[in-house]
Amino acid sequence: MAKRVFIFDTTLRDGEQVPGCQLNTEEKIRVAKALEELGVDVIEAGFPISSPGDFNSVVEISKAVKEPIVCALTRAKEMDIDSAAEALKYAKRKRIHTGIGSSDMHIQYKLRTTREKVIEQGVAAVKYARKFVDDVEFFCEDAGRADVVFLAQMVEAVIAAGATVVNIPDTTGYTLPWQFGERIKFLMDNVKNVDKAIISAHCHNDLGLATANAIAALANGARQVECTINGIGERAGNTSLEEVAMIIKSHPSLGLETGINTKKLVPTSDLVSSLMRMPVQANKAIVGKNAFAHSSGIHQDGFLKHRENYEIIDPSDVGADASSIVLTARSGRAALSHRLTTIGYQLSKEQLDLVYKKFLDMADQRKQIEDADLKELMAPYC
Numbered sequence: 001m002a003k004r005v006f007i008f009d010t011t012l013r014d015g016e017q018v019p020g021c022q023l024n025t026e027e028k029i030r031v032a033k034a035l036e037e038l039g040v041d042v043i044e045a046g047f048p049i050s051s052p053g054d055f056n057s058v059v060e061i062s063k064a065v066k067e068p069i070v071c072a073l074t075r076a077k078e079m080d081i082d083s084a085a086e087a088l089k090y091a092k093r094k095r096i097h098t099g100i101g102s103s104d105m106h107i108q109y110k111l112r113t114t115r116e117k118v119i120e121q122g123v124a125a126v127k128y129a130r131k132f133v134d135d136v137e138f139f140c141e142d143a144g145r146a147d148v149v150f151l152a153q154m155v156e157a158v159i160a161a162g163a164t165v166v167n168i169p170d171t172t173g174y175t176l177p178w179q180f181g182e183r184i185k186f187l188m189d190n191v192k193n194v195d196k197a198i199i200s201a202h203c204h205n206d207l208g209l210a211t212a213n214a215i216a217a218l219a220n221g222a223r224q225v226e227c228t229i230n231g232i233g234e235r236a237g238n239t240s241l242e243e244v245a246m247i248i249k250s251h252p253s254l255g256l257e258t259g260i261n262t263k264k265l266v267p268t269s270d271l272v273s274s275l276m277r278m279p280v281q282a283n284k285a286i287v288g289k290n291a292f293a294h295s296s297g298i299h300q301d302g303f304l305k306h307r308e309n310y311e312i313i314d315p316s317d318v319g320a321d322a323s324s325i326v327l328t329a330r331s332g333r334a335a336l337s338h339r340l341t342t343i344g345y346q347l348s349k350e351q352l353d354l355v356y357k358k359f360l361d362m363a364d365q366r367k368q369i370e371d372a373d374l375k376e377l378m379a380p381y382c
């Protein structure tokens, strides 16, 4: 039986930190409701102590959604945890997400403390948060660069203190997939009572590896992935939700499943992109404008013979428009003939050869040939 992977969406926290992507409370509620319909398990709604606006958004999102767990971020400080607990007051299902740096880099140069004190502070934060909620997630910031033996001690200590989920972030997006996978495996093999908590992967995309690292984590025992719609987030972004959902769906051999309704992926992507004023790159996997567009002659010919020659996902499975054949100077006769037939022209082979030459001349001048251009091309023959 497939093992369930929990999808923890942080579009409204890590994603919303992106300059220019800030949303007001009403917009955040729209996104939270869309995430609920999409089927995410956890919505990280904000960092309540960071501003009154963020606090208020966590309150309102807590009131607005029923199914997903609503989560609020804190540092490992009582004042942050008090604020998160208060903001989550109305949530039907709630989680406090607290944590602290775990790499020597963060311990020495950011926190200016010692490994022992960091564990002490983390344990105290988990115990304090458990006074307010039953579900406490602990993040070991910069775990991708932490000494793995120390990381295991930290994970063990916070599980013993009552953490229900332990987040292993590759905060700087530094690790390679097999390194991140080995890191998770080391924790699964060496942390006492690791099965009492869910191990979570939170990967950043500085080297373009956020999704690959998250999948490597899942293959080695992690059961929660932290991700954002369209992969938005600090710097180069976070693991992209739509990629994780479709990798898991497209590869049953992984033995995993999510609760995501994949047909809502493109509509949710469109909503987030427009509200955050953050365009999605055309070649973005799953949700980009070109994700199901075929433009070269060889691909178009193969696609027209059998869709799966060049498509591994049915666009309707992700809520995208039907696949398209884009006519350019790289297109062949097969694509041209297909489009002409679709818009009502029947040509003999000789006619097609003639029209194809004119089509190439036109396509060399214009980037893309639309139906109106084809009608212009066909006018002398009608």
Ligand code: KIV
Binding pocket: 014, 139, 141, 142, 167, 169, 170, 171, 202, 204
């Ligand atoms: O990237 C990171 O380490 C984070 C933590 C706050 C979870 O976003």
Ligand code: ZN
Binding pocket: 014, 169, 171, 202, 204, 234
């Ligand atoms: Zn992050």
